[in-house]
Amino acid sequence: MRIGELAAQAGMTRDTIRFYEKVGLVTGRRLPNGYRDFPPETVAWLQYVRTAQALGFSLAEIARNGEALREAPDTAEALSLLFEEKLQVIDSRIAELTTLRADLALRVGTGCPLRPTGGVLPGRTP
Amino acid sequence: MRIGELAAQAGMTRDTIRFYEKVGLVTGRRLPNGYRDFPPETVAWLQYVRTAQALGFSLAEIARNGEALREAPDTAEALSLLFEEKLQVIDSRIAELTTLRADLALRVGTGCPLRPTGGVLPGRTP
DNA sequence: CTAAACAGTGGACTACGCTCCAAGGTCAAG
DNA sequence: CTTGACCTTGGAGCGTAGTCCACTGTTTAG
Numbered sequence: 001m002r003i004g005e006l007a008a009q010a011g012m013t014r015d016t017i018r019f020y021e022k023v024g025l026v027t028g029r030r031l032p033n034g035y036r037d038f039p040p041e042t043v044a045w046l047q048y049v050r051t052a053q054a055l056g057f058s059l060a061e062i063a064r065n066g067e068a069l070r071e072a073p074d075t076a077e078a079l080s081l082l083f084e085e086k087l088q089v090i091d092s093r094i095a096e097l098t099t100l101r102a103d104l105a106l107r108v109g110t111g112c113p114l115r116p117t118g119g120v121l122p123g124r125t126p
Numbered sequence: 127m128r129i130g131e132l133a134a135q136a137g138m139t140r141d142t143i144r145f146y147e148k149v150g151l152v153t154g155r156r157l158p159n160g161y162r163d164f165p166p167e168t169v170a171w172l173q174y175v176r177t178a179q180a181l182g183f184s185l186a187e188i189a190r191n192g193e194a195l196r197e198a199p200d201t202a203e204a205l206s207l208l209f210e211e212k213l214q215v216i217d218s219r220i221a222e223l224t225t226l227r228a229d230l231a232l233r234v235g236t237g238c239p240l241r242p243t244g245g246v247l248p249g250r251t252p
Numbered sequence: 253c254t255a256a257a258c259a260g261t262g263g264a265c266t267a268c269g270c271t272c273c274a275a276g277g278t279c280a281a282g
Numbered sequence: 283c284t285t286g287a288c289c290t291t292g293g294a295g296c297g298t299a300g301t302c303c304a305c306t307g308t309t310t311a312g
Binding site for chain 1: 287288289290291
């Protein structure tokens with residue numbers, strides 16, 4: 001699969017994919033003419049990248065655990081593990097937001113809603 | 127209140143506050159010697175800025191609705207409204223994450239967890 | 253009076269994640 | 283054989299959110 005099709009399938013631009021290659025997020029074979037050639041799984045990988053990004057992971061982090069994946073004895077199992085980790089990240093994110101929500105809800109309707117209630121900004125974990 | 131104390135109280139550096147002033151997030155009176163002088167409420171405002179940031183709002187957005195606040199007839203009420211809006215943002219964020227969570231949970235333990243299940247990446251709303 | 257602790261300015265620099273561009277190579281259709 | 287779609291590279295530029303620095307001015311304590 002050449003870059004244009006991959007870009008179309010993954011919903012991003014060719015430039016973005018080239019950039020991802022530069023930072024080690026995707027790895028390309030080359031055709032004899034120098035064109036990049038990607039295996040079809042790359043589409044799924046890029047979708048995963050988007051998911052991980054939505055969870056607040058940086059490209060560097062994603063690339064790092066992509067590395068780990070490639071070196072794992074059982075890829076499927078390793079991925080499952082990774083996903084379980086992300087589940088925890090999601091859960092603590094939700095917890096954070098829930099705290100924030102409660103905090104905000106308290107202030108709605110108060111005379112001076114700006115007064116601190118404590119516990120704001122727990123710090124970015126990822 | 128001079129910049130150093132404000133910085134200490136709000137938990138950020140003087141440079142950050144000067145930067146925030148530059149982008150219009152805080153507005154400073156000046157003492158006769160040229161030093162910035164902030165009213166005590168600025169501490170609360172900066173805490174609010176941090177909260178809004180944690181919700182994914184950009185400084186520009188925060189500055190914009192800070193503007194709106196200053197022009198509101200009833201500041202407290204306006205803030206309450208703002209907070210209610212943010213509550214909705216939090217709620218849809220949580221919903222997003224919940225969807226993502228379910229999606230991910232599905233893939234954990236599957237033979238090929240990378241296969242798309244649909245509905246990944248709903249797009250950043252803020 | 254001097255030293256330390258504060259304040260001010262402008263400008264350079266960083267990291268991240270792209271995005272765009274120019275100049276050129278490759279390939280299939282007509 | 284040309285046209286157009288596609289590909290290559292390198293490098294520049296951008297927006298966001300700071301961070302750091304040098305140099306200078308002000309205030310306060312000993």
